[in-house]
Amino acid sequence: MAATSDHSTTGATAPAYYVSTPIYYVNDRPHLGHAYTTVAGDVLTRWHRQRGEKVWYLTGTDEHGQKIMRTAEANGVSPQEWCDKLVEEAWKPLWEHLEIANDDFIRTTQQRHTDRVQEFVQDLYDKDEIYKGGYSGPYCVGCEEFKLPAELLDGATEDEKLCAVHKRPVEWLEEENYFFRLSAYGPKLLEFYAANPDFIQPASARNEVLRFVEQDLKDLSISRSTFNWGVPLPWDEKHVLYVWVDALQNYITAAGYGSDPERFAELWPASVHLVGKDILRFHAVIWPAMLMAAGLPLPKRVVANGWLMVGGEKMSKSNLTGISPTDLTSHFGVDAYRYYFLRAIPFGTDGSFSWEDFTARYTSELANDFGNLASRVAAMVGKYFDGALPAAAAPGDAEQAIADGLATALATADRKIGEELDFAGGLAAIFEFVKQVNGYLTEQEPWKVAKDDSEQGRARLATILYTAAEALRGTAVMLNPVMPSTAEKLWTSLGAEAGLGALAAQTIATTADWGRLPAGSTVTKGEILFPRLEEKPAS
Numbered sequence: 001m002a003a004t005s006d007h008s009t010t011g012a013t014a015p016a017y018y019v020s021t022p023i024y025y026v027n028d029r030p031h032l033g034h035a036y037t038t039v040a041g042d043v044l045t046r047w048h049r050q051r052g053e054k055v056w057y058l059t060g061t062d063e064h065g066q067k068i069m070r071t072a073e074a075n076g077v078s079p080q081e082w083c084d085k086l087v088e089e090a091w092k093p094l095w096e097h098l099e100i101a102n103d104d105f106i107r108t109t110q111q112r113h114t115d116r117v118q119e120f121v122q123d124l125y126d127k128d129e130i131y132k133g134g135y136s137g138p139y140c141v142g143c144e145e146f147k148l149p150a151e152l153l154d155g156a157t158e159d160e161k162l163c164a165v166h167k168r169p170v171e172w173l174e175e176e177n178y179f180f181r182l183s184a185y186g187p188k189l190l191e192f193y194a195a196n197p198d199f200i201q202p203a204s205a206r207n208e209v210l211r212f213v214e215q216d217l218k219d220l221s222i223s224r225s226t227f228n229w230g231v232p233l234p235w236d237e238k239h240v241l242y243v244w245v246d247a248l249q250n251y252i253t254a255a256g257y258g259s260d261p262e263r264f265a266e267l268w269p270a271s272v273h274l275v276g277k278d279i280l281r282f283h284a285v286i287w288p289a290m291l292m293a294a295g296l297p298l299p300k301r302v303v304a305n306g307w308l309m310v311g312g313e314k315m316s317k318s319n320l321t322g323i324s325p326t327d328l329t330s331h332f333g334v335d336a337y338r339y340y341f342l343r344a345i346p347f348g349t350d351g352s353f354s355w356e357d358f359t360a361r362y363t364s365e366l367a368n369d370f371g372n373l374a375s376r377v378a379a380m381v382g383k384y385f386d387g388a389l390p391a392a393a394a395p396g397d398a399e400q401a402i403a404d405g406l407a408t409a410l411a412t413a414d415r416k417i418g419e420e421l422d423f424a425g426g427l428a429a430i431f432e433f434v435k436q437v438n439g440y441l442t443e444q445e446p447w448k449v450a451k452d453d454s455e456q457g458r459a460r461l462a463t464i465l466y467t468a469a470e471a472l473r474g475t476a477v478m479l480n481p482v483m484p485s486t487a488e489k490l491w492t493s494l495g496a497e498a499g500l501g502a503l504a505a506q507t508i509a510t511t512a513d514w515g516r517l518p519a520g521s522t523v524t525k526g527e528i529l530f531p532r533l534e535e536k537p538a539s
């Protein structure tokens with residue numbers, strides 16, 4: 001958690017921009033699919049910080065339920081020991097490695113969570129939103145989800161039914177449970193979706209939810225009595241709370257619900273819940289209904305990302321590519337990794353990872369278009385002006401076009417990344433600008449102008465190089481949320497800190513103000529931003 005304390009927003013009262021990831025099951029180590037959602041949330045929240053907004057970014061781990069319990073048993077340790085080990089050895093280190101700047105990390109076994117969860121369900125019980133009944137039906141432990149018979153696939157025998165996601169047999173549950181009156185919320189939910197057309201995104205996800213809720217909702221079984229790895233129901237401790245009902249509450253327990261009213265008022269309702277499309281119903285149906293029952297406001301948006309696929313199936317524990325996030329970062333670097341998945345796959349649609357595609361984008365977009373531009377400009381300022389950035393003596397139409405290009409790229413990226421979560425579209429706009437600056441240098445040919453020693457020639461050269469450096473100043477700010485280390489290297493190479501302060505302190509609002517980078521800034525060649533790739537490691 002790189003930036004925990006810098007971005008703390010405690011104490012203020014204006015609403016913060018609050019983004020959450022799903023909390024991940026710790027039955028195994030994180031894979032590319034988990035990292036995909038977490039990086040997206042990090043870019044989104046860094047973008048909003050760059051706007052100068054108060055931001056709160058939450059991630060964490062989902063530690064209760066049968067799946068975790070069985071994994072721990074199979075490994076001969078207690079569930080708590082298993083969770084502690086995985087969180088400390090696998091999950092937190094990966095987020096740190098990927099430079100995820102989350103403000104908090106919630107674990108559902110923490111008392112700050114379990115105490116509040118008990119209060120929340122007790123409140124629903126007292127309001128008669130929960131009643132006792134009997135459940136019998138299929139259950140998939142992989143999904144931790146009660147299934148409808150119609151959703152299942154046929155198995156090897158006549159009696160065997162398979163989960164459509166995990167392709168593994170479901171289990172038949174027959175036990176006394178407590179139920180939440182979900183069925184009462186269908187009409188209220190439909191009314192809410194109609195009044196808030198942006199609540200579920202993208203449109204395909206919204207339609208799926210509408211179709212589901214338009215059919216009659218069934219009451220939801222919210223407790224289990226045949227195992228004990230969960231939060232006990234306060235009024236009947238023989239039962240533990242169904243893991244999803246426990247997990248969803250992380251979004252409020254971490255935000256100060258029931259413990260810190262001032263902070264809760266500042267953070268809740270969340271601005272965006274990021275979820276994979278596999279867990280959309282939990283977030284867009286069950287969670288809003290639970291909040292309605294408790295009398296709490298609903299989150300502003302639930303945005304579903306598509307799946308990273310392997311061989312036509314959702315990448316999961318059982319069908320991994322055999323490639324871990326760190327295999328890719330050790331070859332391409334962390335920043336290229338953060339860039340690649342968001343640039344290559346339109347957010348909300350499924351996509352596949354390919355080593356060849358990653359290599360092609362690294363080479364053409366990052367190393368050639370962007371990295372070379374940065375090093376060429378720095379080299380020329382070094383060679384022709386001893387590293388002291390000259391003032392733009394006589395800017396003309398060509399320079400105005402670059403200034404306009406920056407303003408357009410910035411406005412487009414701000415809308416697409418900051419509002420629409422169209423990361424691919426926003427990055428395309430930024431890299432369009434990078435191409436424009438390359439085209440400008442190709443046309444202006446500063447290396448030829450440099451041969452003209454006259455006052456006019458020197459003035460022209462100064463104008464061209466100032467323009468290119470100033471364009472890079474804007475690019476560094478726009479790319480900072482996506483590739484923070486690279487942007488920092490560029491900022492250092494431009495000598496921008498002396499005149500403009502830290503990169504993190506630059507705001508989106510002022511970035512298109514042309515001429516911010518002071519003449520006289522000390523430009524140095526610095527590190528190569530995207531070094532030539534080694535041979536692909538043998539797999």
Ligand code: MSP
Nearest residue numbers: 022023024025033037062247248275276307308315
């Ligand atoms: N613990 C629940 C979530 C509870 S939230 C209150 C859970 N955990 S999970 O470990 O299975 O992670 C689910 C999330 O990881 C998905 O919703 C998605 O955000 C991300 N992804 C996991 N596999 C993925 C892909 N193959 N592709 C893209 N995202 C994926 O469900």
